[in-house]
Amino acid sequence: DADVTQTPRNRITKTGKRIMLECSQTKGHDRMYWYRQDPGLGLRLIYYSFDVKDINKGEISDGYSVSRQAQAKFSLSLESAIPNQTALYFCATSDSVRAQQFFGPGTRLTVL
Amino acid sequence: AQSVTQLDSQVPVFEEAPVELRCNYSSSVSVYLFWYVQYPNQGLQLLLKYLSGSTLVKGINGFEAEFNKSQTSFHLRKPSVHISDTAEYFCAVSEGTDKLIFGTGTRLQVFP
Numbered sequence: 001d002a003d004v005t006q007t008p009r010n011r012i013t014k015t016g017k018r019i020m021l022e023c024s025q026t027k028g029h030d031r032m033y034w035y036r037q038d039p040g041l042g043l044r045l046i047y048y049s050f051d052v053k054d055i056n057k058g059e060i061s062d063g064y065s066v067s068r069q070a071q072a073k074f075s076l077s078l079e080s081a082i083p084n085q086t087a088l089y090f091c092a093t094s095d096s097v098r099a100q101q102f103f104g105p106g107t108r109l110t111v112l
Numbered sequence: 113a114q115s116v117t118q119l120d121s122q123v124p125v126f127e128e129a130p131v132e133l134r135c136n137y138s139s140s141v142s143v144y145l146f147w148y149v150q151y152p153n154q155g156l157q158l159l160l161k162y163l164s165g166s167t168l169v170k171g172i173n174g175f176e177a178e179f180n181k182s183q184t185s186f187h188l189r190k191p192s193v194h195i196s197d198t199a200e201y202f203c204a205v206s207e208g209t210d211k212l213i214f215g216t217g218t219r220l221q222v223f224p
Binding site for chain 1 (some may be wrong): 155156157170202211212215217
């Protein structure tokens with residue numbers, strides 16, 4: 001079984017709709033991250049959380065919100081989706097000892 | 113602030129030829145350095161990492177990278193590529209066990 005899972009894997013939605021992307025991990029890591037990937041721009045950090053009570057904005061947090069429901073779960077919400085939020089979204093985890101991050105398979109989001 | 117520059121957005125190469133993917137970073141403190149690979153329609157997988165110690169780091173699938181502090185570089189090399197190495201490669205930097213800053217990626221295309 002995958003250590004970091006993301007649901008849904010693909011989603012098409014309309015402008016103005018609220019959408020939630022979910023991430024779960026079984027690695028027991030305390031740190032979780034949300035990135036978006038756009039062609040030619042690499043991965044950019046949206047939000048990150050170092051434990052359940054810690055939420056931090058990343059480089060591009062505008063238009064997004066997150067919820068850390070438990071150590072193993074970290075959700076990303078788009079309150080009112082817009083077309084330029086069309087991207088590939090990745091969740092990642094790490095522990096507080098090693099710097100290495102482990103990535104989920106990604107969610108491809110299309111906003112029409 | 114940290115930044116990562118991947119100098120080549122695309123690198124075409126014939127099978128069994130050597131390849132070097134370039135990565136330069138800027139940071140005023142000691143850093144951890146990473147190379148991740150993304151195969152088509154998949155998430156990111158760690159190729160190798162430099163945390164400390166020997167400046168020559170060996171990773172999976174025959175890849176290696178050399179940390180050069182004076183040139184602030186962490187170039188990725190493979191002496192003989194295979195068709196299966198076709199993928200996008202991302203260099204990333206962190207200032208400790210913290211969030212990663214990614215480069216914009218290099219697409220390696222291996223031709224028969």
